[in-house]
Amino acid sequence: MNIVCTTLNAKYIHTNIAIRYLKSYAEPEYDIQLAEYTIKDPVMNIVTDLIRKKPDIIGFSCYIWNIEETIKVINIIKKINPAIQIIAGGPEVSYDVPEWMGKVEAFDYIVIGEGEETFKQLLAELDGDKKMENVHGIAYRENGQVKFNPQRNKLNLRELPSPFRFEEDKAHLSKRVTYIETSRGCPFSCQFCLSSIEVGVRYFDREKIKEDIRYLMDNGAKTIKFVDRTFNISRSYALEMFRFLIDEHRPGTVFQFEITADIMRPEVIDFLNKEAPPGLFRFEIGVQSTNDATNELVMRKQNFAKLTRTVTMVKDGGKIDQHLDLIAGLPEEDYDSFKKTFNDVFAMRPEELQLGFLKMLRGTGLRLSAEKHGYTYMDHSPYEILGNNVLPFEDIIRIKQVEDVLEKYWNDHRMDHTIEYLTTRSFPTPFDFFQEFGGYWEEMGWSRIGHQLEDLFRRLQQFLEYKQLEDLRVIEGLMKLDYLANQKYKPRKPWWEAGYEKSDRSAIYQEIARNPASLGSQFENLRLSEKDLHKHTLLDQVEFDISAYLETGEIIREASSIIAFFDASNEQTQIFSCTKNTLKPA
Secondary structure (H helix, E strand, O other): OOEEEEEEEOOOOOOOHHHHHHHHHHOOOOOEEEEEEEOOOOHHHHHHHHHHOOOOEEEEEOOOOOHHHHHHHHHHHHHHOOOOEEEEEOOOOOOOHHHHHHHOOOOOEEEOOOOHHHHHHHHHHHOOOOOHHHOOOEEEEEOOEEEEOOOOOOOOHHHOOOOOOOHHHHHHOOOOEEEEOOEEEEOOOOOOOHHHHOEEEEEOOHHHHHHHHHHHHHOOOOEEEEOOOOOOOOHHHHHHHHHHHHHHOOOOOEEEEEEOHHHOOHHHHHHHHHHOOOOOEEEEEEEEOOOHHHHHHOOOOOOHHHHHHHHHHHHHHOOOEEEEEEEEOOOOOOHHHHHHHHHHHHOOOOOEEEEEEOEOOOOOHHHHOHHHHOOEEOOOOOOEEEEOOOOOHHHHHHHHHHHHHHHHHHHOOOOHHHHHHHHHHHOOOHHHHHHHHHHHHHHOOHHHOOOOHHHHHHHHHHHHHHHOOOOHHHHHHHHHHHHHHOOOOOOOOOOOOOOOOHHHHHHHHHHHHHOHHHHOHHHHOOOOOHHHHHHHEEEEEEOOOHHHHHHHOOOOOOOEEEEEEEEOOOOEEEEEEEEOOOEEOO
């Protein structure tokens, strides 16, 4: 049999670990081709490529982000060649199986739940006597009827072969995210999450995992993401793995983990702050809500004080970037409650704050009890909510406006100085800034058009002018600082109108060239001539002392000049400053 296992990833850089487990488990009896695409690829391109492989069987790995496009691909394949057997598996089709078998006639089989052993047994029957009643954990069609076989017992994960040793994957390891799991299951029961359905946590063989990680690093893997739902549920296990990764990592490799922050012990964080190289680890932490009543309704245990302690300790250590998640639309969390949740979490200044919206996933407890809280939601994937008894659609739209500008202006870190000032001094709360700006953004129609970097600065300036803020000139100075500090090369035309006439700029450059030491030894060591200053620096005026601000964070209303030196040799920008009467380093 010619067998293909395939999936549609959300992005090219992603890889699918599920189809690799199927391939490794099926060997050596069955040789499986792997084929990965993205949801952005034209459907006919995917169909054409799969048909050219001349498959007898195609297995599709199905998720909420790819199910709609996957069904389109499958339906076309069946029209071209009805003899091709279609096997669907994955979390999206493992629940409401009768509905899926009725809805998609092109599904010949559905593998329910954990698929490695089931898939191999199904292949054996398709290759042999075709007695499907012998295959545990599938739905199939027989004489026009849909039949269901009960699921098998859980696998012994310690016995699973490695999914990483395929020669064809080596060339892509440095360009794509590699996903790895060291456990399956979750100890918690959050009713909005599929992981809560499987009771208990099972672990893979630690030494095999370590060997896989060594192999991946030796073959160029740069980003390795652990998909364990709670990587640190076992403190001793987490410490052992952290120690191993610190000791054996390769330069440039990054490891990402999903961490439950409120159960992480301070001594673990102290260890990481002391031992981990900067940038080696990245933590993803699901906060979701800080409303205790809401968390209780979804059976989510969370100690926000301990979570805050963990996030703060990690941030103070300066070694590990943190990505914190929120979910809008959880039961009994109305607009004002979500605003408090947002402000509670933003106060910790995570490197990334992801604002998501509740999705009523098939099989979850919250979907089964949706009527209790008045939920309405999309009939198709991703099953995102449209409202509930305390959060109408109008409020969801308002929160989406926050999400839009949050992503552009905080998570991308283009304007850290500016946003910090706006969220602490210019608006009542961080949420108020993002909400008002997001509403203005939508009103101006900017969400429907593209933008360049300079557009983001101009649009923020336009919004602040509309708000008629008293300290607008100070904020514009911070915007200039952010813009220049994040440029690798001297911009041809900055987003603002020049603050100096050409003659004034030349006079300042002449003074700097005569007395470079007055900007400090770092600037003096650059040994820039007046010609170099004109060619490699950008000079402009701001209405506060840049030097004092960078040293202390204090805004002193004394006009100064900001000088950005763009070093093309190492793509680095250095910021200096001088006041009206004195030249001094920033």
